Amino acid sequence: MSRIDRRFAELKSAHRTGLIPFVTAGDPAPDHVVSLMHALVDAGADVIELGVPFSDPMADGPVIQHASERAITRDVGLMDVLRWVREFRARDAQTPIVLMGYLNPIEIHGYARFAREAVEAGVDGVLLVDCPLEEAAVLQPLRDAGLQQIMLAAPTTAPARMARLCEVAEGFLYYVSFAGITGAAQLSTADIAGRVAGVRAMARAPVAVGFGIRDAASAKAVAGFADAVVIGSALVERLAGAVEADEISARARNFLAPIRAALDAH
């Protein structure tokens, strides 16, 4: 059983909603990514989504775009991200890590080489925003190496296609709460509750909901109908500008603590 599957099984038996924070690797400080990841776990993260910086993040709003740009300015690349995961694994063998990003950095690195190095570093899954089902054949070397491909589902996804996604989803299915880019605040939980319920009924994998969740209240609202919540832009925004390891970790803990509490109170 993969680390992701095991973690969701634990959550289910404990009747808890999973918390999946997203941070852009290398932002706010490349030297403190590993300590930040540990802080996320201390604050109650169940899975970590680590963003691989890309120069042209088509599906991201300004907050994550700028975090990506800052990381690239500091020369952060895929090799650094893998090195940080390896360092993180030295102290944490349990928390699943999903690399989130775009295809080109992996395409250029080479799929087979990436698969080997990512598994060796301790990566559990990948969520490649610009690699829909139709193009997923290129990721076969990743699957062969044991990496899970986290698929996205969206409000625009047609029923037949949704059924197909639910069939092939592994690890967890990431349900995008609205048609838009990351960081936009237009979550309408009433609208999506029914849709997510439908998806959960069909999907073999657990369903995480992301986009538009930015605080304890929105997380709690979603917790009623999702297996996990993903929080990205609001966290990245909170971390931006911090310099020292202690400050970065403190900001992460202070941001996540009330969200964790709200999920657990659910």
Add this chain to the structure above:
Amino acid sequence: MAKIADFNAYPDVHGRFGNYGGSYVAETLMAPLAELTEAYLRLREDPAFIAELDHDLKHYVGRPSPIYHAERLSRHVGGARILLKREDLNHTGAHKINNTVGQALVARRMGKPRIIAETGAGQHGVASATVAARLGLKCVVYMGAVDIERQKINVYRMKLLGAEVVPVTSGSKTLKDALNEAMRDWVTNVADTFYIIGTVAGPHPYPMMVRDFNAIVGREARAQMLEEYGRLPDVLTACVGGGSNAIGLFHAFLNDPDVRMVGAEAAGEGIASGHHAASLVAGRPGVLHGNRTYVLCDDNGQITETHSISAGLDYPGVGPEHAFLKDAGRAEYAGITDDEAMEAFHLLARQEGILAALESSHAVAQAIKLAREMPKDGIVLCNLSGRGDKDVHTIAAREGVQV
């Protein structure tokens, strides 16, 4: 690569041109892309749609555009005859209108009241604003802040036509970033918005649809050659940024094995300098803006900033069909530097009384190089994709002239 029997057989149903193309976009866009593909494939067989498009191309765009024998230029070069396909004479001054007229009609048939577009040099933005005004559609154009600065005239033209021009300040603040931002708009407003992509890039069906709408250039040229010269040209040339005017000219000739094709990419300050935008000449296969194609990027897969004197060629990717034609050996691609393009611009102005766009000046420079090495009875057909009025400020500034 195996020999290609029929170049018209591409792309396949997944939008793939061999190893290139496809739909590398976020899940949210898969449904609108499928809807667009379905609508477009239906409309391109619809006699009423075809008749409306033909009518607009004739009466609004001013087609057919002539083929002009640049006699003085040819004599000056001292080689083969250089013929110019005069897309600069179209309404709005470039080939871009062929595509926007077509896509705007698709938008209207799909019931989308709002149009968005990205633009580099501003030609596609102007062409989009133009057709939006004519059909009474709302139009928003995304344009890099750097490009807004160097193409002020076109920005003002778009505003006069009623479009909103949104400056893009992320990344390199040029065409690629404008495309990212337009894509973000589309993903947010999929229900009422039609995205008119201006080049043969982006996810399927755009490379196919934009090519089809521009392919009238080559269809006309092929017929004109046979009628006026009784033969096909020996070689075609066109500039390649995203590659829409080049594929437009090339496409009707792809199955004519004796017709050579050379695309002119922007070599900027020289390929060796690193300051260029020559994706096919100096790039490698990667994934950008929804398709697999040749891209300019570093070893981390980050797309690199490009340079060209011409905003319309300043793009780090290229249409996937060009990537396919390059690998298949059907078309060749070469770099033309800023200096070579400028020299060709002046030569054409003085020899023929034509101010070419800086983009098209790259094609003219390539035509001159080719003609020089060919016998006098040879024919080079060059796509003069746009007129140069928009560039006079750039040229004046480069040459230290106060206008």
